[in-house]
Amino acid sequence: MRILVKLFAQYREGRFKTEYKEYPEETTPQIIIDALHLEEVSPLGCVDGEWETC
């Protein structure tokens, strides 16, 4: 599936603002975060620690 990833604040540094990318159907937010090598992600809009499901 084609997913639009938007990065904000300090996560943009050395990366991008927005990017469309193809991901497998079972992709979770956690997989995308891992691929971006983001450190200390602030979880907004979901319960802390539930990146797999939110």
Next chain:
Amino acid sequence: MADLIYRVNMTNLSFKIEEVPAEWLGLGGRALTSTIVAKEVDPECHPLGPNNKLVFAPGLLSGTSASNSGRNSCGAKSPLTGGIKESNVGGTSAGIMSKLGVKALIIEGLPKNEEMFYQLHVTKNNVEFIEVPELVGLDNYAVLDAMAAKYDKKVAVMSIGRVGEMRMNLANISVKDPSGKLRSHGRGGLGAVMGSKKIKCITVDAENYKEVTIADPEKFKEASKIFTKALQENPISGEGLPAFGTNVLVNILNEAGGLPTRNFRAGNWEFAENICGETMAENIKARGGKTTHGCHAGCVIQCSQVYNDKDGNYLTSGFEYETIWALGANFGIKDLDLIAKIDGLMDDLGVDSIETSVTLGLAVDAGILAYGDGEKAYELLSKDLPNGTPIGRIIGSGTHILGKLYGLVRVPTVKGQGIPAYEPRAVKGQGITYATTPMGADHTAGYAVATNILNSGGYVDPLKKEGQVELARNLQIATAAVDSTGMCIFVAFPALDDPKCLPALVDMINARFGCNLSIDDVVNLGKTILKREHEFNIKAGLGKADDRLPEFMKYETLPPHNVVWDFSGEEIDEFWNF
């Protein structure tokens, strides 16, 4: 030496110094201004008449070395809401008043000579009444220049511009900050109250006095260190706010569908990137401004900034999310530089940048301006408003009155005050705060965005009703307490998430005064103050029907989540059940 009450009577141009009554000793900031207003002001009085009082009070920790403790509270009956008002500000006034030993400055009465404006010059055990005809008709920066020429040293300056002289609801009280720029007692028309008392400016000279004493300096130092560390280590107060200012919220609220757009017709805006904090930071870096800047001495968060134009010339500072949102998504200006230019103008004029900009958003519905026509908005604000033309006075009356005059239904106000920056339908906890706070729609009164959107203090789903009343209640109680300490409201982020932060804050209060308060005592202070303010409003004629959001939010669905405001009156009224 003990702090003292400075009481000024503008009717006979006299003053007296009073000892602090025992029941006020443990109060500061908002707790003290609201207690004095509730005790001494007739709730039924006209806000611009002789029986209203204007009260300034630094926080309990103001003037100390505690980080972020430089807030000064101002209170009165508000001409905008008709209820009690407290508005706190950074700048230099809290520290200087504290160092002089002024627990509160109470200004009462109206001068008999309606033609004259005065400067009040406050020094040790003295208040001088200086006639200032030469300042009449000037705006804030010209007043600051005049005071800088008059006093060759650091004095606090609190002033009003022409809009305040004309007693318009938009008028704020502006305060000189450490860089010589302006901060504001912004909301509620307190500048109109100052104008009604014919006070053009108040200057406070602490001379060489340092009356702030610390009962237990070692304990204070230790607690202060823990508190500062908590502020610096929190991802919001220590990272996001310093790097991007409060304007980091544009993209966050836009993605959450909670960025009010086109006078509250949608929850996101296609041009958010133009005005967001990331764009602002890029511009600042490229143009030689400052991405970090403290609005008062001792601020370690530094969420303020200096924003220059493309040629490197100063445009504004203290460039806040709520103003940028109101002129951007809500009114439609896509050019951040033009928004900055208008923000700088509003500083100089001495008008509440939130109320003014929300009014402009409604002025589009009234047919006065086209959506996004920033140039015409600038002209209206720079010419009509300060010159008091009929349309200038209509805009100067604020959102609620503009709506009445033009027969509009979609008027985004609560208790007559414009709703700021966070869509109540999509950030429901914030909606409960807007409905219930005694201040009228005020985002700072109980910042539920923290837990609805920023996952600070846990997470309560912003689109669901469950847990919102309790969240807004707890936050408003905590905020009433924090507003009494002189602390910046952003200490709430580490206070919500870092178990060491709040105990350190209470330890600092105990060390400052040699007392033994518990966290429960401080929470109880917040409850007492909130109820005191609510009681004043009830006596002033504001009842349950005023604790409501605009009706259109109940039947207009808000994209992108297609949500409505779905709380019943009974559910909202549960807020006061504590």
